[in-house]
Amino acid sequence: MNRDLTEYTTWWLNYKHQCSLNHTGSSGAMEVQGIQEMFNRGVDKYDLKYTTYIGDSDSSCYSTIAEAKPYGPDVSIVK
Numbered sequence: 001m002n003r004d005l006t007e008y009t010t011w012w013l014n015y016k017h018q019c020s021l022n023h024t025g026s027s028g029a030m031e032v033q034g035i036q037e038m039f040n041r042g043v044d045k046y047d048l049k050y051t052t053y054i055g056d057s058d059s060s061c062y063s064t065i066a067e068a069k070p071y072g073p074d075v076s077i078v079k
Contacts, residue, residue: 028060035061039070053079 023030035055042048049071053062062079069075 032061032064035065051077053077
């Protein structure tokens with residue numbers, strides 16, 4: 001075994017990430033759920049409000065987050 005592969009194998013065995021299932025449903029629904037969690041986490045952790053959304057045009061994330069009004073009725077989120 002070459003040195004690089006040995007070092008990688010050692011690293012992988014000691015530090016590999018343990019993934020767990022944290023979403024049930026379609027990938028589109030997962031994207032929407034993820035963006036909602038990020039917007040809410042900004043307020044919870046950092047007292048930060050995202051007011052601009054940048055994303056792909058084939059996603060329903062923007063419409064979902066804009067309709068949800070996570071920061072109340074007086075704070076708009078623009079695309």
